[in-house]
Amino acid sequence: MKKLLALTTALTAVAFTAQADVTVMSWGGAYGEAQTNAHLIPFTAKTGIKTVMVDSDNPATPIKAMVEANNVTIDVASLEYADAIRLCDEGLLEPIDPAILPAGADGTPATDDFLPGAITDCAVSTDIWSNIFAYDSSKLTGTVPTTAADFFDLEKFPGKRGMRKGAKAVLEFALMADGVAPADVYATLDTPEGLDRAFAKLDTIKSDVVWWEAGAQPPQLLADGEVVMTTAYNGRIFNAAIGEGKPFTIVWDGQLYENEMYAIPKGAPNKDQALEFIAYATSTEGLQAQAQQISYGPARKSANATEIIFKDGKTVMGPNLPTAPENLANALETSSDFWVDNDSELNERFNAWLTAN
Template identity: 65%
Template sequence: MKKLLIMTTALAATAGAAQADITVMSWGGAYEKSQVEAYNRPFAAKTGIAVQMLAADNPAAPIKSMVESGNVTLDVADVEATDAARLCDEGLLEEIDPAAFPPAPDGTPAVDDFLPGALTECAVASMVFSTVYGYDTNRFPDEKPATIADFFDVEKFPGKRGMRKSPKPNLELALMADGVPAAEVYEVLETPEGLDRAFAKLDSIKSHIVWWEAGAQPPQLLADGEVAMTTAYNGRLFSAMVAENKPFAMVWDGQVYEYELFVIPKGAPNLDEAMEYIRFATDTQRLADQTRWISYGPARKSSIPLVGLFEDGKTEMGPHMPTAEPNLANALHSSFEFWVDRDMEISERFNTWLVR
């Protein structure tokens, strides 16, 4: 299914600029706002290079068709780890020299300062985000959902459930809800029996599921009363809870966390400027600055001590990071290796399951 692309924000280096100098595709919403404030505005001010933002349900989707048609209009895209690995393997991305990135303030080379696996030959991570679930506190005034198993328990906690219309990470969540320890999820899921078990668990709530595709949808589904609980990106729920004062609560148990990475499509029209942008955006200070607007963890070790307050000037952001120690008690690091190898096969089964 082709994704609808929505032009959202243009930043000009000077008032009245006719056209942006680079085009960056991201995910929209609170996440895009954090990039505009932490990266784009200071980048334009420093370099005179303006940044136009485009939003998509999945920024990886257009890259293949653009590159194969020879009509690449994007300079940078923000994608998930599985998509970055797949696009790189298919030769659809520009290579990135790890030595080109600035060191940490204490001189630690970038290759040692980035978290493990965050700096690759075709991509560089900016943030660690997580899929968690949230619920409307008004729907559960007495006993509160507290575990990933509770999300699948529609008898104890009645109501519709929102889930991303994708096998990833629903299958992982299903297995953890069915009692599989996080450390064993992929060992189980790579077997036919484990895959059957995950789909069987999803079957148990299938009639209660409202599917979402764009990151902005889950908080809206909760706000509109269409669901009692929904999986969501942790930053979207945080923004709804803290910035918009919505009566929601977030459950970290069973979170599935992964990297969000910058890539440059092969044949990007402004390659040098694109590289300059991602080097700037992923330096120590910029990654720490982004947490002022969204609760995603920086992908550089040197950025973590610099994490401070939310834009409201009072909310400490450290405890709201996916990588905060209490939030990792029962957490799963998404395996891009698993999904790169099996995505097509499992997605075909998932799509067939959807219409059964």
């Protein structure tokens, strides 16, 4: 039923865009807007190929439904790294030959220019983003949270918490808040005792959590005062703070970062144009343009993130990116291998835990 609903929603969304030559499905909100401004609009201006953006809470779900139903209406999807690997392994994505990717602006071949892991068999990285937590500095004064442990401390910081509804990034964050070093998180989570420990930590705040599913929700939860602090995608909080003037502060301690990927669903109606779009969007210029729109790090060395300025013309992006050295002090790179192997099982347990008294 869920697959049917996802497929119906996606088909309805693109029914009005039948004339588009490249249809891109992404996450909506500030992120979708950033990709539209940095990739879709200039790509159309350069090539004459029409493009359209379609939003989804998580593109992996409708893409899987479309391919399995043999009714694909999307040409490019923005996917989390583990989903891109999993869907590729399941034969649901088109392979992408790295030879189509342009060299860096400095002439470096693409395979050497991209950061390690940023090119896979079926996907190419658009940026490096992270799960962080944030608070409203106009509501929290004096003592403020600075560590992952503070997020779980209801005595020191009473009030509701916002968290993404799902196992991924939530279980890792819980373990880091409980004192597990980033280097040991996945080894710990891969044991029954470690998994129990993560859920036990979540138990300590379960009754005070407001669960969110779409990336646009955390900034709104903070702005409405529904939560004291919330996990969020770092770019959504940055855009709310810098782009909209909200008094939000990011806490980088315990962040989980990973690559976001452009991929092509198997059977995409405009595969050749989709490949051309991905080559353009993941060029040095394409990645720099996106980093001017939202605080996600470029996946190419030639993009030189330290020199990128936000679209406001004054904010230097380097210190606001997940990959800034000072933001990596207690950070964890999400393990795609772990989540490809364990996603279904851990989400089943998470959902069971969520509904249990």
